[in-house]
Amino acid sequence: MESMLHITTLHYLVLGAALFLLGVIGVLTRRNVVIVLMSIELILNAVNLNLVAFSRMWGGLHGQIFSIFVITDAAAEAAVGLGILIAFFRNKETVNIDEVNLLKW
Amino acid sequence: MLIGGILVITQKNPVHSALALIVTLLAQASIYLMLYAPFVAGVQIILYAGGIMVLFLFVIMLVSIEQSMKERQFNSQWVVGTIAAVALGGLFIAVYEKGKNIFPNRALSIVENNNTQRVAVLLYGQYMFAFEIASLLLLVAIIGAVVMAKKRI
Numbered sequence: 001m002e003s004m005l006h007i008t009t010l011h012y013l014v015l016g017a018a019l020f021l022l023g024v025i026g027v028l029t030r031r032n033v034v035i036v037l038m039s040i041e042l043i044l045n046a047v048n049l050n051l052v053a054f055s056r057m058w059g060g061l062h063g064q065i066f067s068i069f070v071i072t073d074a075a076a077e078a079a080v081g082l083g084i085l086i087a088f089f090r091n092k093e094t095v096n097i098d099e100v101n102l103l104k105w
Numbered sequence: 106m107l108i109g110g111i112l113v114i115t116q117k118n119p120v121h122s123a124l125a126l127i128v129t130l131l132a133q134a135s136i137y138l139m140l141y142a143p144f145v146a147g148v149q150i151i152l153y154a155g156g157i158m159v160l161f162l163f164v165i166m167l168v169s170i171e172q173s174m175k176e177r178q179f180n181s182q183w184v185v186g187t188i189a190a191v192a193l194g195g196l197f198i199a200v201y202e203k204g205k206n207i208f209p210n211r212a213l214s215i216v217e218n219n220n221t222q223r224v225a226v227l228l229y230g231q232y233m234f235a236f237e238i239a240s241l242l243l244l245v246a247i248i249g250a251v252v253m254a255k256k257r258i
Contacts, residue, residue, distance in 0.1 A: 021194050029183040083250035
C-alpha cells in the first residue's frame with residue numbers, strides 16, 4: 001500500500017503528448033480533408049490537456065481560463081475551415097487533399 | 106481516449122471518425138473532472154462535443170462521401186509523414202527522459218469545490234480584455250464562415 005502509484009502531472013503530460021502525436025499523424029497522412037480537420041481538433045485537445053494539468057500543478061486557475069479560450073478559438077477555426085471546405089467542394093466535387101494542387105509548381 | 110484517437114485517424118468512413126472523436130472528447134472531459142476542473146469539463150462537453158462535432162457531422166452530410174470512401178485512404182506522402190511523426194515522438198521521448206525529475210512525485214493537494222466561482226472571478230476580472238477579444242473573434246468567424254459557404258456573394 002505504500003507503493004501506491006500516484007497520478008502525477010507527468011502522466012497527464014505524457015497522455016497529452018500521445019494525443020498530439022496521433023493528431024499529427026492524422027494531419028500528415030490522411031487524404032480526406034474532413035479527417036484532417038478532425039485531427040487538428042485532436043491536437044488542440046492535447047494542448048488543452050497540458051494546460052489544465054499545469055494549472056492543477058500550480059494551483060492557480062490561469063491554465064483553465066486559457067484552455068477555455070483555446071476551445072472558443074477551436075470552434076471559430078473549425079467553422080471557418082468547414083466553410084472553406086464547402087466552397088472547395090462546390091468547385092471540385094471531391095474531398096481529396098491531393099486535388100488541392102492549383103498552387104503547385 | 107487513446108483508442109478513440111487511433112480510431113479517428115484510421116477509420117475509412119468519416120462518420121465513424123467523427124463518432125470516435127466524440128468519444129475522445131467525452132473521455133477528455135472526464136479527465137478534466139479528474140483534474141478538479143469541472144467548469145472546463147462542462148465547457149468541453151457543451152461546446153466541443155455538442156457544437157463543433159455537430160457542425161462536423163452536418164458538413165460530412167453535405168459533402169458526399171460515397172466517392173471518397175471508394176478511393177484509397179492514405180495520401181501520397183504517408184511515408185514521409187509517418188517518419189516525421191516518429192521523429193517528433195523521439196523528440197518527445199528525449200524531452201521526457203531529460204526532464205522527468207523536476208515534477209514532484211507526490212499526490213497533489215485536494216482543492217475546495219468553488220471552481221466555477223473562481224473561474225468567473227478571474228475571467229471577468231483579470232481576463233476581461235481577452236474575453237471581449239474572443240467575442241470579436243467569434244463575430245469575425247461567423248461572418249467568414251457565412252461568406253465562404255454562400256453560393257453567390
